[in-house]
Amino acid sequence: MTPDTENTRAGFVAVIGAPNAGKSTLVNRMVGAKVAIVTQKVQTTRFPVRGIAMVNDAQLVLVDTPGIFRTRRRLDRAMVKAALAGAEEADVILHVIDATGWVAEKLKRPLTPAQKRSMEDDRRVMDDLKELGRPAILALNKIDEFDHLEVLPVIQELSELGIYSDIFPISASNGDGVSKLADHLSGLVPESPYLYDPEQTADLPMRLLAAEVTREKLMLRLHEELPYQLMVDTESWEERKDGSVRIQQAVIVGRENHKGMVLGKGGNSIKEIGKRAREELEAMLDRKVHLFLFVKVDERWEEKKDSYTPFGLEFDV
Numbered sequence: 001m002t003p004d005t006e007n008t009r010a011g012f013v014a015v016i017g018a019p020n021a022g023k024s025t026l027v028n029r030m031v032g033a034k035v036a037i038v039t040q041k042v043q044t045t046r047f048p049v050r051g052i053a054m055v056n057d058a059q060l061v062l063v064d065t066p067g068i069f070r071t072r073r074r075l076d077r078a079m080v081k082a083a084l085a086g087a088e089e090a091d092v093i094l095h096v097i098d099a100t101g102w103v104a105e106k107l108k109r110p111l112t113p114a115q116k117r118s119m120e121d122d123r124r125v126m127d128d129l130k131e132l133g134r135p136a137i138l139a140l141n142k143i144d145e146f147d148h149l150e151v152l153p154v155i156q157e158l159s160e161l162g163i164y165s166d167i168f169p170i171s172a173s174n175g176d177g178v179s180k181l182a183d184h185l186s187g188l189v190p191e192s193p194y195l196y197d198p199e200q201t202a203d204l205p206m207r208l209l210a211a212e213v214t215r216e217k218l219m220l221r222l223h224e225e226l227p228y229q230l231m232v233d234t235e236s237w238e239e240r241k242d243g244s245v246r247i248q249q250a251v252i253v254g255r256e257n258h259k260g261m262v263l264g265k266g267g268n269s270i271k272e273i274g275k276r277a278r279e280e281l282e283a284m285l286d287r288k289v290h291l292f293l294f295v296k297v298d299e300r301w302e303e304k305k306d307s308y309t310p311f312g313l314e315f316d317v
């Protein structure tokens with residue numbers, strides 16, 4: 001046996017929970033690099049993303065999943081199904097909750113509509129976990145938003161459900177409690193040789209990650225429903241002799257009038273979005289990037305099978 005594989009552990013951790021709970025933020029924090037995009041909007045993550053974290057002698061393959069919610073749209077149903085299927089196959093299930101609503105409820109403070117929705121989704125996940133009959137780990141996230149002691153009655157209440165083997169209060173944003181959680185997870189994955197090169201941080205083709213970076217900038221900049229009705233496709237990726245890379249992407253919108261909204265006055269909006277995406281890509285790739293964005297209208301993209309398969313989502317749900 002080589003020293004490399006002696007006493008190593010490795011396994012899959014499914015990160016599940018309501019939209020906006022902070023799953024992607026937590027995965028990025030544990031990996032130590034950005035592998036999943038994060039926005040303040042719900043339903044940011046659209047397909048499972050694998051982030052690879054090295055903790056002690058363990059390799060955690062963190063599967064960041066789309067927030068689970070009730071829905072009718074075809075893309076949304078595919079996301080829910082993918083998240084649950086991932087959880088069933090994983091070595092460990094990590095349920096992430098935005099604790100702010102739960103704490104407010106205990107303190108009898110009024111809940112915002114977003115908190116109410118999020119708690120409803122949390123309860124739905126708890127029901128699923130009960131049905132699954134496997135203990136999960138609970139991460140109570142966003143403890144930077146309140147006094148730490150205020151979370152104790154929430155821990156008490158949720159531990160009584162009998163579905164969690166351990167509960168960790170954390171802040172994915174500032175890192176509080178995250179290394180304790182990661183240590184614990186590292187002991188739960190089985191003894192195994194590493195599943196990925198320990199230097200690798202994500203199992204996601206670079207073209208797809210680059211498309212995700214642009215989609216994040218679009219979501220951050222555009223308002224209301226529009227961000228949900230677009231997708232980004234990396235059409236070409238060309239390595240240049242001078243060491244730079246030329247990336248061409250299509251921003252696909254469902255309606256003609258959305259095109260104008262994405263472009264903005266005199267193309268201002270798309271220029272700004274492109275600049276932000278390019279800057280981030282340059283930092284990620286550590287070289288000069290020439291990014292070309294084209295906005296296209298395709299009224300039926302959501303119904304098209306092509307929109308799903310590259311992401312590992314099942315279409316026929």
Ligand SMILES: Nc1nc2c(ncn2[C@@H]2O[C@H](COP(=O)(O)OP(=O)(O)OP(=O)(O)O)[C@@H](O)[C@H]2O)c(=O)[nH]1
Binds near residue numbers: 041065
């Ligand atoms: N205050 C605070 N905000 C956080 C924390 N973690 C995440 N957030 C914020 O919560 C929002 C949602 O974070 P995401 O990581 O995108 O959440 P998600 O669970 O991946 O969401 P979906 O992909 O939509 O399911 C973002 O605005 C984050 O900055 C935290 O520990 N504290």
Ligand SMILES: [Mg+2]
Binds near residue numbers: 023025
């Ligand atoms: Mg996410």
